Amino acid sequence: MLEHRYDTPTRFVAGTVGAPGERTFFLQAREGNRLTSVSLEKEQVAVLAERVESLVEQALDKPASELDSSQDSAPLDQPIEEEFKVGTLTLVWEEAIASVVIEAFALTEDEDDEADEVLIVQLSAGAALGFALRARTVVSAGREQCPFCGGPIEPTGHLCPRANGFRRVVRG
Numbered sequence: 158m159l160e161h162r163y164d165t166p167t168r169f170v171a172g173t174v175g176a177p178g179e180r181t182f183f184l185q186a187r188e189g190n191r192l193t194s195v196s197l198e199k200e201q202v203a204v205l206a207e208r209v210e211s212l213v214e215q216a217l218d219k220p221a222s223e224l225d226s227s228q229d230s231a232p233l234d235q236p237i238e239e240e241f242k243v244g245t246l247t248l249v250w251e252e253a254i255a256s257v258v259i260e261a262f263a264l265t266e267d268e269d270d271e272a273d274e275v276l277i278v279q280l281s282a283g284a285a286l287g288f289a290l291r292a293r294t295v296v297s298a299g300r301e302q303c304p305f306c307g308g309p310i311e312p313t314g315h316l317c318p319r320a321n322g323f324r325r326v327v328r329g
Contacts, residue, residue: 161186161193161240161276169259169278171202171292172233177299178309184243184261185233186278192234195261195276197243199296206292208248209257213282213289216250226286228294241274257285 163169168187173180182202185194210221217224244264251258257280262272280288301310305319 158272159274161274163188163191163193163276163278166278166280166284168229168234169280169284169288170229170231170233171206171288171295173295173298174233174237178311180299182295183233183237183239184276184278185237186276187234193240193276194233194237195241195243195263196239197246197261199299201243201246202292203296205246205248205259206289206296209259209285209292210289212248212250212257213285216252216255217282221286221289224282224286226283226290228287228290230291230294240276243276244272251279254279256281 163186166186166188168185170185172183172185174183175181180199182197182199183194184197184202185192187193213224214221241263243261245262247260247262249258250256259276259278259280261276261278263274265272299309302308303310303315303317303319306317308315308317
């Protein structure tokens with residue numbers, strides 16, 4: 158299996174390329190001149206952010222708001238060359254080194270197949286919380302969601318199934 162391992166990344170972020178509604182989501186790790194970018198689904202980014210924050214809070218027995226973290230707001234590093242599309246994510250707290258370890262495995266054709274590539278990133282608690290903050294910001298920066306059905310509202314409007322076919326028009 159090919160491992161893209163970052164034990165002390167200088168940067169690990171979630172980011173997007175494209176217009177809202179057509180965005181591609183990426184995880185990107187950098188250490189020195191080495192750069193790895195992997196694509197994944199918006200929902201995977203959202204769940205990863207939520208679980209990272211929860212894991213750090215549980216491990217340190219403190220709410221995230223009481224812990225030091227800083228959010229990286231810079232754009233993704235260029236060039237963005239996708240190494241693989243993520244299928245499975247795992248997350249663990251390594252007590253011995255007081256770090257979060259994130260593993261992003263390549264998507265496989267069959268769920269019984271073993272991934273042939275993985276991105277492994279080790280983050281301090283503060284760096285992990287910074288990642289989670291940015292990831293939540295990136296996820297929420299897309300199209301506005303319908304308050305009734307939760308679906309995305311396009312600039313031309315939204316045909317809401319919960320409103321019995323009534324088209325909501327968004328006026329700017």
